[in-house]
Amino acid sequence: MPISYKDSGVDVAQGHKEIELIKNIVESTHSKNVLSKLGGFSGLFSLENYNFKNPVLVSGTDGVGTKLMLAQMMDKHDSIGIDCVAMCVNDILCQGAKPLFFLDYIACGKLVPEKMEKIVSGVAKGCKESFAALIGGETAEMPGLYKENEYDLAGFCVGIVDKDRIITGEKIKEGNHIFGLKSSGIHSNGYSLVRKIVLEKEKLSLDQKIEGLELSLGQELLKPTRIYVKEVLNLLAKIEINGLSHITGGGFYENIPRMIPDGLCAKIDVSDIEIPYIFNLLQKWGELDKKDMYETFNMGVGLVFVVDKSCCSLVHKVIDENLLLDLGEIKKGKEKIELKY
Numbered sequence: 001m002p003i004s005y006k007d008s009g010v011d012v013a014q015g016h017k018e019i020e021l022i023k024n025i026v027e028s029t030h031s032k033n034v035l036s037k038l039g040g041f042s043g044l045f046s047l048e049n050y051n052f053k054n055p056v057l058v059s060g061t062d063g064v065g066t067k068l069m070l071a072q073m074m075d076k077h078d079s080i081g082i083d084c085v086a087m088c089v090n091d092i093l094c095q096g097a098k099p100l101f102f103l104d105y106i107a108c109g110k111l112v113p114e115k116m117e118k119i120v121s122g123v124a125k126g127c128k129e130s131f132a133a134l135i136g137g138e139t140a141e142m143p144g145l146y147k148e149n150e151y152d153l154a155g156f157c158v159g160i161v162d163k164d165r166i167i168t169g170e171k172i173k174e175g176n177h178i179f180g181l182k183s184s185g186i187h188s189n190g191y192s193l194v195r196k197i198v199l200e201k202e203k204l205s206l207d208q209k210i211e212g213l214e215l216s217l218g219q220e221l222l223k224p225t226r227i228y229v230k231e232v233l234n235l236l237a238k239i240e241i242n243g244l245s246h247i248t249g250g251g252f253y254e255n256i257p258r259m260i261p262d263g264l265c266a267k268i269d270v271s272d273i274e275i276p277y278i279f280n281l282l283q284k285w286g287e288l289d290k291k292d293m294y295e296t297f298n299m300g301v302g303l304v305f306v307v308d309k310s311c312c313s314l315v316h317k318v319i320d321e322n323l324l325l326d327l328g329e330i331k332k333g334k335e336k337i338e339l340k341y
Contacts, residue, residue: 009143011111018113018139022120029127029134036135037197043135045101049162052164056098061155062087066191070221072149074206077115079224081122082129083188086225087248088157088305089130093232094244096167097159099132101310105154106139109146119153122224130229132157152191165236169243169259169306173225174332176242176306178266179315180325181231183302185223185276189249190296198284202209213278220278235305235318243306247298254295256304259338265333266306269340273325275300290341301325 005012019039019248026038037043047055064083071080081104104123106116116139127134146152186194198204198217206218213220235241243259256266279300283293293299304327307315316324 009110010141014111014113015139015141017132018111018116021113021117024135024215025117025121025124026134026331029124029132030171034135034338038136040136043084043101045133045135045158047078050160052162053158055160056163056166058089058092058095058159058161058172059157060088060159060236061156062091063152066195067188067222068151068153070191070206070218072151074222076218076222077118077122079122079222081119081124082227085120085123085126085130085132085157085268086153086227088155089126089132089159089187090225090228090246091275092157092159093228093303094167094246095159095161096165096236096241096244096295098233099130099153099157099159099229101133101135102127102130102155102157103135104137105156106137106151107142107146108139108151109141109143111139111141111147113152114116119151125157125235126224126227129227130157131233132159155161165240167241167244168259169248171240171242172261172264172306173242173308174264174330175309176330177309177312178268178306178329179282179319179325180301181228181303181314181319182226182323182325183247183276183298183300184226185278186221187225187248187298187302189298190251193286193296194282197282202285209221210281212281222263224300231319231323232303232305235315239290239307239311239314241305241307245304247301248303251298252294253297253337260330260336261307263332263334265331265335266304266328266337267331267333267340268328268337270299270301271340273300294339294341301327306330
């Protein structure tokens with residue numbers, strides 16, 4: 001008896017249904033620079049009307065990590081796409097790039113069009129926040145590799161920057177000022193540790209209400225990663241940023257030194273910064289010291305940038321004071337970061 005593709009676990013008809021469900025969502029992110037339509041073999045994006053003297057394309061790719069496991073446990077899939085976009089666009093921002101377009105990749109054990117629609121809706125929302133077009137993607141149904149209710153999500157973005165405005169950190173000098181932008185919570189890093197603390201050590205329910213948290217524990221853990229495109233592009237239109245660092249995996253100690261030139265030190269004081277309460281809970285439950293926390297999590301600071309001192313007053317005018325954090329100064333030193341907490 002012959003075996004069909006559907007018998008093997010891959011339902012092509014469900015793939016067609018997904019395309020119909022997400023078509024309008026995807027196209028809602030498009031500008032006149034998008035030359036292709038959903039369903040083609042590739043995405044086309046025109047650079048017409050981008051007036052750069054010497055344009056450089058900047059690319060970035062990332063996923064959401066094991067935060068996905070919490071989304072699957074809670075059967076909540078409408079915000080995880082925002083995380084995917086944020087992780088990519090916030091990275092290319094560190095070179096001063098304006099996001100142009102984004103592509104996503106979803107691999108799953110069983111294709112459920114309605115679930116895919118929720119995931120892609122989140123991706124589209126993130127793209128709109130980033131002023132980027134969602135010009136393509138792939139949904140791969142892979143039974144045997146993934147369990148029926150499992151999926152993975154990754155993304156890829158491309159941005160543009162003028163060559164003489166690429167941010168490398170090389171212009172950072174002694175006396176420069178360090179600012180930060182607040183995070184929305186844990187963002188998308190450290191979730192293997194989060195799960196070990198919350199689910200294995202404390203054996204807490206994701207539906208549980210915890211004193212001090214406005215949302216349920218699961219909702220708090222699934223807060224989407226904040227996207228900083230609007231703030232950074234507004235700032236770059238007014239001043240020069242000497243260095244930018246996205247606080248992702250490795251926390252402060254791994255990410256900030258990536259932008260600091262040899263012989264200089266980012267002296268940062270976070271002792272007066274209000275830390276989101278979820279971090280206090282994780283530290284308490286996990287019996288972690290503060291260094292462990294700052295080596296793993298963003299601790300309420302999602303993006304760090306360095307400017308000349310003469311630009312400080314303008315930074316305060318451009319950036320919402322509810323988002324801006326005053327962190328410290330660049331000094332001479334052997335260690336690239338010195339953290340006071």
